[in-house]
Amino acid sequence: MEIRITKNDAPKQKPDENNLGFGNYFTDHMFVMDYDLEKGWHDPRIEPYGPLSLDPSAMVFHYGQETFEGLKAYRNDQGNIQLFRVMDNLNRLNQSNERMCIPTLDVEAMFQGIKELILLDGDWVPSQPGTSLYVRPFVIATDPFLGVRPASTYKFLVILSPVGAYYKGGLNPTRIYVEEYYVRAVAGGTGFAKTGGNYAASLKAQVEANEKGYNQVLWLDGKEHKYIEEVGTSNAFFKIDGKVYTAPLEGSILSGITRNSTITLLKDWGLEVVEEKMTIQQLAEHHKAGRLEEAFATGTAAVISPIGVLGWQGEDLVINDNQIGEVSQKLYDTMTAIQYGKVEDEFGWVIQL
Amino acid sequence: MEIRITKNDAPKQKPDENNLGFGNYFTDHMFVMDYDLEKGWHDPRIEPYGPLSLDPSAMVFHYGQETFEGLKAYRNDQGNIQLFRVMDNLNRLNQSNERMCIPTLDVEAMFQGIKELILLDGDWVPSQPGTSLYVRPFVIATDPFLGVRPASTYKFLVILSPVGAYYKGGLNPTRIYVEEYYVRAVAGGTGFAKTGGNYAASLKAQVEANEKGYNQVLWLDGKEHKYIEEVGTSNAFFKIDGKVYTAPLEGSILSGITRNSTITLLKDWGLEVVEEKMTIQQLAEHHKAGRLEEAFATGTAAVISPIGVLGWQGEDLVINDNQIGEVSQKLYDTMTAIQYGKVEDEFGWVIQL
Ligand SMILES: Cc1ncc(COP(=O)(O)O)c(C=O)c1O
Ligand SMILES: Cc1ncc(COP(=O)(O)O)c(C=O)c1O
Numbered sequence: 035m036e037i038r039i040t041k042n043d044a045p046k047q048k049p050d051e052n053n054l055g056f057g058n059y060f061t062d063h064m065f066v067m068d069y070d071l072e073k074g075w076h077d078p079r080i081e082p083y084g085p086l087s088l089d090p091s092a093m094v095f096h097y098g099q100e101t102f103e104g105l106k107a108y109r110n111d112q113g114n115i116q117l118f119r120v121m122d123n124l125n126r127l128n129q130s131n132e133r134m135c136i137p138t139l140d141v142e143a144m145f146q147g148i149k150e151l152i153l154l155d156g157d158w159v160p161s162q163p164g165t166s167l168y169v170r171p172f173v174i175a176t177d178p179f180l181g182v183r184p185a186s187t188y189k190f191l192v193i194l195s196p197v198g199a200y201y202k203g204g205l206n207p208t209r210i211y212v213e214e215y216y217v218r219a220v221a222g223g224t225g226f227a228k229t230g231g232n233y234a235a236s237l238k239a240q241v242e243a244n245e246k247g248y249n250q251v252l253w254l255d256g257k258e259h260k261y262i263e264e265v266g267t268s269n270a271f272f273k274i275d276g277k278v279y280t281a282p283l284e285g286s287i288l289s290g291i292t293r294n295s296t297i298t299l300l301k302d303w304g305l306e307v308v309e310e311k312m313t314i315q316q317l318a319e320h321h322k323a324g325r326l327e328e329a330f331a332t333g334t335a336a337v338i339s340p341i342g343v344l345g346w347q348g349e350d351l352v353i354n355d356n357q358i359g360e361v362s363q364k365l366y367d368t369m370t371a372i373q374y375g376k377v378e379d380e381f382g383w384v385i386q387l
Numbered sequence: 388m389e390i391r392i393t394k395n396d397a398p399k400q401k402p403d404e405n406n407l408g409f410g411n412y413f414t415d416h417m418f419v420m421d422y423d424l425e426k427g428w429h430d431p432r433i434e435p436y437g438p439l440s441l442d443p444s445a446m447v448f449h450y451g452q453e454t455f456e457g458l459k460a461y462r463n464d465q466g467n468i469q470l471f472r473v474m475d476n477l478n479r480l481n482q483s484n485e486r487m488c489i490p491t492l493d494v495e496a497m498f499q500g501i502k503e504l505i506l507l508d509g510d511w512v513p514s515q516p517g518t519s520l521y522v523r524p525f526v527i528a529t530d531p532f533l534g535v536r537p538a539s540t541y542k543f544l545v546i547l548s549p550v551g552a553y554y555k556g557g558l559n560p561t562r563i564y565v566e567e568y569y570v571r572a573v574a575g576g577t578g579f580a581k582t583g584g585n586y587a588a589s590l591k592a593q594v595e596a597n598e599k600g601y602n603q604v605l606w607l608d609g610k611e612h613k614y615i616e617e618v619g620t621s622n623a624f625f626k627i628d629g630k631v632y633t634a635p636l637e638g639s640i641l642s643g644i645t646r647n648s649t650i651t652l653l654k655d656w657g658l659e660v661v662e663e664k665m666t667i668q669q670l671a672e673h674h675k676a677g678r679l680e681e682a683f684a685t686g687t688a689a690v691i692s693p694i695g696v697l698g699w700q701g702e703d704l705v706i707n708d709n710q711i712g713e714v715s716q717k718l719y720d721t722m723t724a725i726q727y728g729k730v731e732d733e734f735g736w737v738i739q740l
Binding site: 056057058060064083084085086087088089090091092094095096097098099100102104133134135168170172174178179180181182183184191193195215216217218220221222223224229230231232233234235236237238240241256257259266267 | 409410411413417436437438439440441442443444445447448449450451452453455457486487488521523525527531532533534535536537544546548568569570571573574575576577582583584585586587588589590591593594609610611612619620
């Protein structure tokens with residue numbers, strides 16, 4: 035695949051690496067491809083990062099036909115750039131695309147676009163500890179048309195954002211509110227897809243949880259409002275009596291790549307991992323009986339995020355004395371060590387650019 | 388409110404009124420307002436219809452924080468333009484906004500914007516029978532930011548599209564597939580809001596129903612997959628043994644304005660309307676016993692759309708001999724007569740511009 039490159043001749047000043055936050059800054063270029071019925075996905079190109087010009091009737095503004103991914107590029111100790119499990123993200127984008135009736139993309143073509151884009155904007159990959167370059171591939175429906183049907187034109191883009199730690203506090207235990215009213219997803223819906231509507235649907239619960247003094251919500255299933263699903267935009271894990279539990283992949287939760295890495299590492303360490311449904315009631319009973327040893331959330335943005343408190347039905351269940359658990363810490367340390375190339379990658383997760 | 392007007396000095400050629408279709412053409416101007424935390428909703432203006440320029444990180448492309456409405460302006464027999472129940476649409480937009488954490492708008496301000504816009508583009512309101520000007524107010528989140536939280540900047544726009552009949556066949560009975568796997572919405576979700584994600588989630592079922600030879604799907608509830616909810620993007624009604632049944636408003640279906648007009652007219656005509664949950668099983672039993680006299684869908688786009696066939700579990704239940712029912716026809720005739728100003732509007736539904 036030949037990628038047409040138009041260089042940005044007015045590069046921006048780079049932000050202070052110690053104060054990046056998350057998702058605030060974007061690099062000098064972006065990767066773009068277009069889709070139409072005749073040509074399929076075509077015209078792969080790298081352009082100066084800049085505004086999209088879209089008809090106000092563009093379907094994405096009205097009917098939310100959009101998908102995205104999120105992964106990170108890291109600067110390793112040798113100064114080189116490496117990607118973590120990028121192929122898994124690109125395959126998941128296609129799973130999301132299929133659910134949302136968006137034409138799938140060639141995984142190799144997407145990878146090549148991401149690679150060339152990152153190499154071109156390589157100076158933007160930060161090197162301060164804990165920083166990385168967040169990579170955001172996404173697809174939007176662009177037909178200038180009002181009416182509910184799959185679009186026939188799309189844009190695929192990749193934009194890059196140098197980021198710091200996702201949570202300001204770093205690896206600090208979070209306060210999580212168990213959401214019993216609002217629902218994020220249900221079987222037969224789009225919960226397993228990374229599509230805008232799932233996130234838009236989650237905002238209200240998140241805002242209300244923040245107002246109550248919690249960082250995020252724990253989602254329960256949409257059917258019975260009792261089975262534990264996810265924490266905000268991360269997967270949820272619970273260490274109970276030495277075993278580690280997480281919700282099974284049954285269509286309503288995202289198949290998190292950090293979830294998968296976590297399970298792989300835990301098993302590698304000889305821990306038993308149980309992917310089974312668990313009710314919030316059961317979890318609370320384990321807590322009461324002193325069996326809930328650790329709880330943590332997993333996701334690309336924050337990697338591992340220990341859960342210190344679960345707010346449920348007016349009570350705060352404090353987990354592990356509101357301290358970072360041993361397994362949470364070890365997962366964080368191991369995963370980030372692999373991501374930053376500080377230890378050998380036994381699992382084939384890392385691709386050096 | 389002072390609306391700043393920039394006239395389009397390159398007006399387009401108007402499309403053939405006999406061949407408009409739905410949502411294909413847009414007029415010469417659009418109404419725009421911006422929101423930020425400091426100024427709230429501000430700078431109401433009418434501009435030449437043209438592309439929006441948005442950062443590729445604009446939140447609407449990633450997290451689907453977007454709401455919309457759809458209503459129609461009609462040219463009446465005196466050549467004047469009139470709107471149907473516009474205030475109900477604008478109030479519903481604010482209900483959607485609340486659910487989606489979008490700052491609500493002043494209803495009067497929106498109305499004024501719509502009115503001035505339509506008057507400016509008045510020549511675009513078609514006059515052929517069955518045609519109208521579709522009005523699409525919508526809100527999109529515009530922050531150039533990646534991360535899941537409500538945006539702090541938005542755009543409200545109104546665009547106008549001259550339209551013909553929604554279904555090419557006109558008031559013809561449709562073939563509807565009873566969808567038992569995919570789900571559009573669930574209690575605690577966003578079903579009652581007009582937000583992109585609901586429509587994106589519905590595409591796959593619609594495509595599969597089309598492939599099976601049906602026009603649209605009948606949605607069942609997300610919890611038990613048995614209660615009748617909506618038909619595509621319309622509300623569903625069933626006349627059984629002289630009474631008319633429709634699903635109650637419990638959060639997962641849209642509170643359709645045509646639904647409300649239908650209920651009002653039916654009651655006015657002395658018919659009993661029952662807003663109660665009904666399972667697809669019950670409906671099939673009524674059909675088998677010969678009690679299902681008519682079925683129809685209601686919505687702004689098609690007004691009344693008779694259902695001729697319900698495809699359920701491999702069988703086609705034919706309703707009313709696949710003919711337009713008496714009540715369906717009378718509803719269509721009465722509603723469109725009010726909309727086009729051919730009869731007196733006893734209900735205060737019409738506003739003349
Ligand atoms: C809803 C949801 N769940 C879980 C995750 C975690 O997935 P991953 O580990 O692939 O980042 C994410 C973030 O990507 C998410 O958006
Ligand atoms: C999901 C859904 N249900 C029902 C309707 C019908 O509502 P209304 O009669 O207000 O057009 C619509 C269309 O607006 C819709 O999108």
